[in-house]
Amino acid sequence: MDVSPSLPLAHEEEALLADLRAGKDEAFSRLLRDHGGRLLAVSRRLLRNEEDARDAVQEAMVSAFRSLHRFEGGSRIATWLHRIVVNCCLMKLRSRQRRPEEAIEDLLPRFVEDGHQVEPSVDWAEPVDALLQRQEICALVRQCIDKLPESYRTVLLLRDIEELSTEEAARAVGVTENALKIRLHRARQALRTLLDPHLRGVHA
Amino acid sequence: MSGPYIPCSEVIEFLWSYVAGELPPAKVAEFERHLAVCPSCTAYLSTYRMTLELERGAFQPEGCEPEEELPEDLIQAVMGALRRE
Numbered sequence: 312m313d314v315s316p317s318l319p320l321a322h323e324e325e326a327l328l329a330d331l332r333a334g335k336d337e338a339f340s341r342l343l344r345d346h347g348g349r350l351l352a353v354s355r356r357l358l359r360n361e362e363d364a365r366d367a368v369q370e371a372m373v374s375a376f377r378s379l380h381r382f383e384g385g386s387r388i389a390t391w392l393h394r395i396v397v398n399c400c401l402m403k404l405r406s407r408q409r410r411p412e413e414a415i416e417d418l419l420p421r422f423v424e425d426g427h428q429v430e431p432s433v434d435w436a437e438p439v440d441a442l443l444q445r446q447e448i449c450a451l452v453r454q455c456i457d458k459l460p461e462s463y464r465t466v467l468l469l470r471d472i473e474e475l476s477t478e479e480a481a482r483a484v485g486v487t488e489n490a491l492k493i494r495l496h497r498a499r500q501a502l503r504t505l506l507d508p509h510l511r512g513v514h515a
Numbered sequence: 516m517s518g519p520y521i522p523c524s525e526v527i528e529f530l531w532s533y534v535a536g537e538l539p540p541a542k543v544a545e546f547e548r549h550l551a552v553c554p555s556c557t558a559y560l561s562t563y564r565m566t567l568e569l570e571r572g573a574f575q576p577e578g579c580e581p582e583e584e585l586p587e588d589l590i591q592a593v594m595g596a597l598r599r600e
Binding site: 467 | 597
C-alpha cells in the first residue's frame, strides 16, 4: 500500500529521526499525532475489534521504538510504521481461534448446466480512473468490502490492499497457499457482485 | 487450435490464475480462444480487473479514505509504554 503522499519532506524526516533517537518526548508525541490515526485505521480495518486495534498500535509503536537504531531511513517513516503495525495485526490474527469459512455462494456467479452464466455479465459504464475520482464510489467500494464474510474480507485486505505475499497471508489466516488463492478469488468475485448493480448504470 | 471451447464456468473459476499470469501457455490459449467469442466472459474479466483497481484505489490516501486522529487516551497510553522502555 502506498502511504507516501502528504508526508513531510525527507530532510524533515531526518530531523525527526534524529530527535527520536535522542529520546525526545515531543518527537514521539509528534510521530503519534502525525501517523497514529492512519495506523489505527489500518489495524481497525484488519482486526475489526477496537481493543485489539488499539493494542496493535501500542505494540507497533513500542516495536518501532526498539528498532529505531535499525531504521536506516531507506523508506519513509510512514511506510516503516505501516509495515510494523501490519505485522502486529498479523500476529493477532494468527493467535485468534480459526473460524470455519462462511458461506459465500450467494455472491458467486451461477452457471446453467452447459456452463454458461445464468445471468450474462456486462461491462461497467465508466472507466476506473473516472470512478476513483468520486468520493462516493470510493466509499461504496469500502462499504462493499465490509459486507464480505469475515474470512474473505481479511484475505482480500491482506493480499490486495496490504500487498502481502500469498505465503504471508496464508500463514496469517492458517490455510494452505492454494486455499488462500481460491479464497482470494472468491472474495474478489463477491466484491464484484456487490459492486455490479451500482456500476452498471453509473455515468459521468 | 480446434475442438470444443472450454465452458464459461471454467474460465470464471480459474480467472484468478489467468489474471495472475499463472496459467500454462496451452491453457492461456484456450482461455483466449473462449474470450474471443464470449462477450459475457470478456465483460466478467474486465469488471473483475476493475474490481481489483477499485479496491486498491479506494484505500489510497488521496483516494478519499477519511483521516482519523489517534484518540488522546491512546496517545497517552503509548507515551507511557514508551517511557517504561
